[in-house]
Amino acid sequence: MGLLSILKKLRSNSERELRLLLLGLDNAGKTTILKQLASEDVTQVTPTAGFNIKSVLSNGFKLNVWDIGGQRKIRPYWRNYFENTDILIYVVDCSDHHRLEETSYELAELLQDEKLRGVPLLVYANKQDLASALPSSEVAQHLGLHLIRDRTWQIQACVATDGTGVKEGMEWVCKNMPIKK
Amino acid sequence: MLFLNVWSLLHWYLRPLIKWFLRKTTRLCELQRICYGDKAGAQRTCAVENSLMLSRTRDIKEVVAFLDAVVLERRFIPANFDDILKPSISIIFRIKKINTKLHPSFAPTLKRCLQQIWSYRQLVNEVEELRRVQYDSDNSDHELKLLKLWSLLQPNELLEGRVTKQWQTIGFQGDDPKTDFRGMGLLGLENLLYFATEYPQASTHVLSHSHHPKYGYTFAIVGINLTSMAYYLLKDGSAKTYMFNSKISLPNINLFHRFYCYLFYEFDKMWIESKPENIMEFSIIFKKFDIAIRSQLSDPSTVFRINIEIDNI
Numbered sequence: 001m002g003l004l005s006i007l008k009k010l011r012s013n014s015e016r017e018l019r020l021l022l023l024g025l026d027n028a029g030k031t032t033i034l035k036q037l038a039s040e041d042v043t044q045v046t047p048t049a050g051f052n053i054k055s056v057l058s059n060g061f062k063l064n065v066w067d068i069g070g071q072r073k074i075r076p077y078w079r080n081y082f083e084n085t086d087i088l089i090y091v092v093d094c095s096d097h098h099r100l101e102e103t104s105y106e107l108a109e110l111l112q113d114e115k116l117r118g119v120p121l122l123v124y125a126n127k128q129d130l131a132s133a134l135p136s137s138e139v140a141q142h143l144g145l146h147l148i149r150d151r152t153w154q155i156q157a158c159v160a161t162d163g164t165g166v167k168e169g170m171e172w173v174c175k176n177m178p179i180k181k
Numbered sequence: 182m183l184f185l186n187v188w189s190l191l192h193w194y195l196r197p198l199i200k201w202f203l204r205k206t207t208r209l210c211e212l213q214r215i216c217y218g219d220k221a222g223a224q225r226t227c228a229v230e231n232s233l234m235l236s237r238t239r240d241i242k243e244v245v246a247f248l249d250a251v252v253l254e255r256r257f258i259p260a261n262f263d264d265i266l267k268p269s270i271s272i273i274f275r276i277k278k279i280n281t282k283l284h285p286s287f288a289p290t291l292k293r294c295l296q297q298i299w300s301y302r303q304l305v306n307e308v309e310e311l312r313r314v315q316y317d318s319d320n321s322d323h324e325l326k327l328l329k330l331w332s333l334l335q336p337n338e339l340l341e342g343r344v345t346k347q348w349q350t351i352g353f354q355g356d357d358p359k360t361d362f363r364g365m366g367l368l369g370l371e372n373l374l375y376f377a378t379e380y381p382q383a384s385t386h387v388l389s390h391s392h393h394p395k396y397g398y399t400f401a402i403v404g405i406n407l408t409s410m411a412y413y414l415l416k417d418g419s420a421k422t423y424m425f426n427s428k429i430s431l432p433n434i435n436l437f438h439r440f441y442c443y444l445f446y447e448f449d450k451m452w453i454e455s456k457p458e459n460i461m462e463f464s465i466i467f468k469k470f471d472i473a474i475r476s477q478l479s480d481p482s483t484v485f486r487i488n489i490e491i492d493n494i
């Protein structure tokens with residue numbers, strides 16, 4: 001590989017803009033993760049009515065992160081944001097045992113959508129600091145992640161409120177960028 | 182940027198000179214010129230605060246530090262005003278060589294300003310403390326407040342249980358509101374409760390808008406987002422215009438609640454007038470509302486009122 005092509009590659013990388021879609025049930029921790037990515041104060045979040053968007057620079061990528069409210073009433077609007085998504089990030093509150101089934105169902109719906117076909121999936125197994133939280137391996141089983149064949153996926157244990165694990169998840173995102181022209 | 186730096190440097194050196202010149206020509210110190218010249222309310226009180234903060238006199242700095250310490254101990258309440266403010270004011274009189282007999286109206290005017298400035302500072306601490314209290318479903322006090330909110334907003338409908346889908350009628354997200362207060366903690370609940378208690382007509386009116394088939398929104402969730410807005414406006418000092426121009430009382434927690442109610446009422450109006458396509462437009466309209474309120478607050482002569490009467494005709 002010549003020097004020029006390396007430079008070209010570097011340049012095209014540094015200009016790459018990616019669209020990340022952050023979804024999950026209400027109170028999963030999507031906005032806290034978004035604020036954590038943007039290095040903002042996470043102690044004053046409010047429930048998201050509508051959506052939040054932030055642009056974050058990470059590993060030479062410009063990540064446009066869309067955080068859509070998780071309330072049941074808002075979920076029908078999720079699909080309006082599917083188009084051109086590069087990475088899907090799904091956040092699960094691992095201490096919310098009652099709604100594990102609900103969150104599995106919502107994820108399964110997303111994975112069946114035509115517009116999200118082949119889009120890499122990162123699952124944040126959030127709230128690992130709580131005693132009642134299920135370990136990420138168990139959450140993966142509940143969500144049926146091992147059955148996924150049509151896309152790359154990863155599950156990352158994290159504590160959004162103090163940032164533990166969030167960076168590791170983003171490193172996976174940057175490594176598993178879909179190849180775009 | 183450079184211009185700004187040069188200006189602040191010049192200002193630092195020139196300010197004493199200008200002050201000295203005005204003092205000699207008007208025979209009044211800066212605080213007197215403010216108290217006599219500026220309109221009562223936010224304009225005057227903010228100018229007094231600014232003057233005190235910029236002062237390089239050791240004794241004035243000590244007065245400021247003393248009052249800040251009183252606020253930290255939460256002792257800046259009307260019952261203590263005389264004990265706390267008399268010595269402070271007499272120090273200012275001594276340093277500025279003001280003759281009390283020649284200027285009888287200056288002391289009460291200054292006192293009023295000091296009351297407003299440090300009541301505001303104490304309010305900031307109080308609100309911060311309330312925000313930090315997480316909603317706790319094991320705390321019976323919190324639970325009672327939540328149930329009271331329901332009975333005020335839905336007097337004709339009984340809750341079928343503590344955890345029920347009915348909560349969504351008043352705009353919570355799921356079947357248990359406890360996870361919806363998030364970073365606004367108890368402050369969010371207290372705000373909603375005050376709105377429902379003190380403005381039953383306005384809150385019912387706003388709640389009914391939130392049920393609109395086309396322009397509906399989630400009442401409680403929007404309310405909690407407005408708590409966050411009121412909180413930031415208070416913290417960065419923008420709310421001083423509202424608080425210092427209020428004829429009702431000095432800055433205190435109830436005045437903060439009133440400020441919140443004003444914001445809720447006005448937001449609802451803007452939301453309905455905007456004819457939003459769906460709830461996804463919330464972020465944009467909320468931002469627009471924030472900008473509009475900030476621009477109103479930046480004019481120190483703005484007085485805020487809820488015009489409920491007009492609405493009932």
